[in-house]
Amino acid sequence: MRYRITLDESSIPAAWYNALADLSNPPAPVIHPGTGKPVGPGDLLPLFPMGLIEQEVSTQKFVPIPEDVRKRYALFRPTPLIRAVFLEQAIGTRSRIYYKYEGGNASGSHKLNTSIPQAYYNKQFGRKRIATETGAGQWGSAMAIAGSFFGIDVKVYMVKVSYQQKPYRRMLMETFGAKVVPSPSEDTGSGRATLAQRPDSPGSLGIAISEAVEDAAGREDTSYALGSVLNHVVLHQTVIGLEARKQMEIAGDYPDVVIGCHGGGSNFGGIALPFLPDKLAGGKRNPRLIAVEPASCPTLTKGVYTFDFGDTGKLTPIVKMYTLGHDFVPEGIHAGGLRYHGASPLVSQLLSEGLIEARAYPQLAVFSAAVAFARAEGLLPAPESAHAVHAAIEEAKKADAEGKEKVILFNLSGHGFFDMAAYDDFLSGKLADHEHSEEKVREALRNLPKVAM
Numbered sequence: 001m002r003y004r005i006t007l008d009e010s011s012i013p014a015a016w017y018n019a020l021a022d023l024s025n026p027p028a029p030v031i032h033p034g035t036g037k038p039v040g041p042g043d044l045l046p047l048f049p050m051g052l053i054e055q056e057v058s059t060q061k062f063v064p065i066p067e068d069v070r071k072r073y074a075l076f077r078p079t080p081l082i083r084a085v086f087l088e089q090a091i092g093t094r095s096r097i098y099y100k101y102e103g104g105n106a107s108g109s110h111k112l113n114t115s116i117p118q119a120y121y122n123k124q125f126g127r128k129r130i131a132t133e134t135g136a137g138q139w140g141s142a143m144a145i146a147g148s149f150f151g152i153d154v155k156v157y158m159v160k161v162s163y164q165q166k167p168y169r170r171m172l173m174e175t176f177g178a179k180v181v182p183s184p185s186e187d188t189g190s191g192r193a194t195l196a197q198r199p200d201s202p203g204s205l206g207i208a209i210s211e212a213v214e215d216a217a218g219r220e221d222t223s224y225a226l227g228s229v230l231n232h233v234v235l236h237q238t239v240i241g242l243e244a245r246k247q248m249e250i251a252g253d254y255p256d257v258v259i260g261c262h263g264g265g266s267n268f269g270g271i272a273l274p275f276l277p278d279k280l281a282g283g284k285r286n287p288r289l290i291a292v293e294p295a296s297c298p299t300l301t302k303g304v305y306t307f308d309f310g311d312t313g314k315l316t317p318i319v320k321m322y323t324l325g326h327d328f329v330p331e332g333i334h335a336g337g338l339r340y341h342g343a344s345p346l347v348s349q350l351l352s353e354g355l356i357e358a359r360a361y362p363q364l365a366v367f368s369a370a371v372a373f374a375r376a377e378g379l380l381p382a383p384e385s386a387h388a389v390h391a392a393i394e395e396a397k398k399a400d401a402e403g404k405e406k407v408i409l410f411n412l413s414g415h416g417f418f419d420m421a422a423y424d425d426f427l428s429g430k431l432a433d434h435e436h437s438e439e440k441v442r443e444a445l446r447n448l449p450k451v452a453m
């Protein structure tokens with residue numbers, strides 16, 4: 001039996017898998033926030049380079065990965081697939097648990113899989129600067145690193161609660177040459193407006209996105225970059241699942257369940273979507289695909305599937321997605337990368353069609369699972385990834401209770417070495433659970449945009 005299944009460089013995928021090509025219903029059009037009409041490529045050009053806009057709307061099933069991107073991928077890909085034997089022993093399950101580990105690169109998470117192509121296409125298009133937001137700091141780190149690879153200046157609006165909780169993330173971004181400010185900041189109109197309303201705002205991804213979009217829209221040399229949600233980001237992340245498929249084959253197993261944590265949908269989509277064609281084929285291979293989110297930000301499990309802005313300041317295009325409302329500000333939980341009111345339109349559509357499942361967990365249970373995993377496997381999960389760990393353990397225990405033996409695959413999207421304050425809070429009993437009430441959901445949904453579709 002192999003515990004650790006590695007591939008060599010020649011197995012880095014040559015193309016990303018585009019699930020849009022396999023959907024029987026086309027996704028709803030993206031709406032311009034000013035005109036209320038579907039956006040065209042020209043509307044997006046102030047924010048994104050043409051290469052990424054083309055990928056955003058592409059229905060080509062496999063999109064070739066440029067050689068310069070593959071060369072950078074080779075610094076850390078293919079990533080290992082690990083059979084979690086010691087976790088299996090620790091929880092006494094009969095099921096087989098595998099995890100794909102995406103934390104073994106300088107950014108510490110899967111986010112480098114998309115920041116590299118994003119920097120590449122911006123460079124190609126002649127953009128000199130990128131403005132972006134970061135929740136927990138992983139995306140900002142990944143964008144800073146990719147910016148340094150391709151000689152692009154990066155400005156990061158970092159959600160204030162994370163800026164305060166995770167100073168070493170800021171230092172990492174600065175080491176790679178990025179400029180980092182806490183969001184809401186005084187640097188943009190939307191930041192100043194938020195501060196005027198609520199000077200002690202902890203910030204949110206929705207607010208930080210407004211700031212970055214405003215920054216990029218106001219300068220010709222600057223693009224906006226998003227670390228999740230958009231089709232092209234999910235597309236780039238499919239390298240995870242494409243490799244995992246090969247590795248599961250080498251292991252001689254096929255997953256009954258594929259799990260990823262869910263913030264905006266990119267690492268979940270990345271590991272799960274390459275298994276979608278099997279599901280759609282309706283044969284024997286029919287894995288359950290499960291997205292896991294925090295109970296305090298239950299976008300997929302308590303949100304509504306409707307048109308909404310991607311940001312708090314209402315500057316982004318309006319997309320159809322599961323949402324808790326664009327002005328929803330989640331509790332300052334430690335899984336900062338999962339504090340987003342919306343979701344990938346692609347993942348949302350699959351959920352609405354019943355092709356994937358979603359579930360939400362409170363943070364104390366998630367941290368217990370993270371510690372159990374760390375002690376068994378010797379690897380400290382990011383608080384975000386720990387949601388997937390918890391779901392994998394639950395699935396194994398459920399199978400045991402039913403007298404079944406399952407093959408469970410999950411994505412360990414990142415490591416938690418910059419999250420020691422979170423672990424410290426957990427171990428010293430300072431963490432609390434925050435359930436998101438139905439009333440708060442209704443309140444935040446009052447301000448949804450009206451879209452005539």
Ligand SMILES: Cc1ncc(COP(=O)(O)O)c(C=O)c1O
Binds near residue numbers: 228384
């Ligand atoms: C380690 C890690 N996992 C997961 C996420 C959630 O993002 P996504 O849903 O796009 O994968 C983040 C976001 O910052 C992250 O840093």
